[in-house]
Structures are given as C-alpha cells and as structure tokens.
Amino acid sequence: MQFLNGITLLLVYQLVGEITVRLLGLPIPGPVLGMVMLFITLLIRGRTPASVDQASSALLSHLSLLFVPAGVGMMAHFGRIADEWVPITLALLLSTVITMVATALIMQVTTRWFTKPLAERGQQDE
Structure with missing residues (x-):
C-alpha cells in the first residue's frame, strides 16, 4: 500500500506542475516544475516519507526500461x-x-x- 501512496503522491506533484505550467504559460516542462515543488516540499519537511522512498526506489530500479521508448x-x-x-x-x-x-x-x-x-x-x- 505504501508503494501506491508514494506513486500517487509523485503523480500528484507531476499533475500540479503540469497544471501550473499550462495556466501560467511557463516555458518549462510541467513534470520538471512538479519535481522542483516536490524537492522544496522535502527540504521543508526535512525527511522523505517512507511511501515516496519506496516508490522512488522501485522506479529507479527499473529506470533502464524508460529508455526503451527512446x-x-x-x-x-x-x-x-x-x-x-x-x-x-x-x-x-x-x-x-x-x-x-x-x-x-x-x-x-x-x-x-x-x-x-x-x-x-x-x-x-x-
């Protein structure tokens, strides 16, 4: 269940970044802005939630698969x-x-x- 919560949180940040970019017409990709927002949130909190840690570790372990479409x-x-x-x-x-x-x-x-x-x-x- 923690993995699902972590993925959901990561996708919510990506969605918020995408919406912000489209509303403000910023010249950067939405997922990049979402990642910056997540980074700032983690800096403020001072720690990474276990769910985000588990989800990000799982995604990074399969990172090579993301190069297949390219x-x-x-x-x-x-x-x-x-x-x-x-x-x-x-x-x-x-x-x-x-x-x-x-x-x-x-x-x-x-x-x-x-x-x-x-x-x-x-x-x-x-």
Missing part, C-alpha cells in the same frame, strides 16, 4: 536521423563542450566562494 523512436526515425546526422552531431558536440565549460567555470567560482571563508576563518583563529 530506442524505439530512434529506430522508427532512423532514415531522418541518417539524413540529418551532421546537424545532430554538431548540436551534440557543441552542447557537450558548452556544458563542460559552464560546469568548469561554475566549479571554479563556487570553489573560490567556499574556500575564501575558510581562509578568513583560519586567519582569525591565529
């Missing part, structure tokens, strides 16, 4: 992908490089941000 879609549209392989490859390469550069820059900034207070605390202790 693989079927690739095979169904293989001709189109073969015709447009150059722009697809460029988009994948550029997005990967941009993501890696952005991640490195963010890591450098946050590392400086967090090590600066530690250095200041070390000087104050002396």
Whole structure:
C-alpha cells in the first residue's frame, strides 16, 4: 500500500506542475516544475516519507526500461536521423563542450566562494 501512496503522491506533484505550467504559460516542462515543488516540499519537511522512498526506489530500479521508448523512436526515425546526422552531431558536440565549460567555470567560482571563508576563518583563529 505504501508503494501506491508514494506513486500517487509523485503523480500528484507531476499533475500540479503540469497544471501550473499550462495556466501560467511557463516555458518549462510541467513534470520538471512538479519535481522542483516536490524537492522544496522535502527540504521543508526535512525527511522523505517512507511511501515516496519506496516508490522512488522501485522506479529507479527499473529506470533502464524508460529508455526503451527512446530506442524505439530512434529506430522508427532512423532514415531522418541518417539524413540529418551532421546537424545532430554538431548540436551534440557543441552542447557537450558548452556544458563542460559552464560546469568548469561554475566549479571554479563556487570553489573560490567556499574556500575564501575558510581562509578568513583560519586567519582569525591565529
């Protein structure tokens, strides 16, 4: 019964996110907004309910099955992908490089941000 309660709660958050996006015309997917809402709720509560923990663990254990529709879609549209392989490859390469550069820059900034207070605390202790 806990699994059913957890799945219901996850789907309710997804539904609320979808409704919110459609009502407000937000440019993000509804399930993403629902996931953010769930995350904020869990942060406020400080713990994960057992039902959500059980449902999410069960879903994650079968995560590989969620890639089957994507693989079927690739095979169904293989001709189109073969015709447009150059722009697809460029988009994948550029997005990967941009993501890696952005991640490195963010890591450098946050590392400086967090090590600066530690250095200041070390000087104050002396």
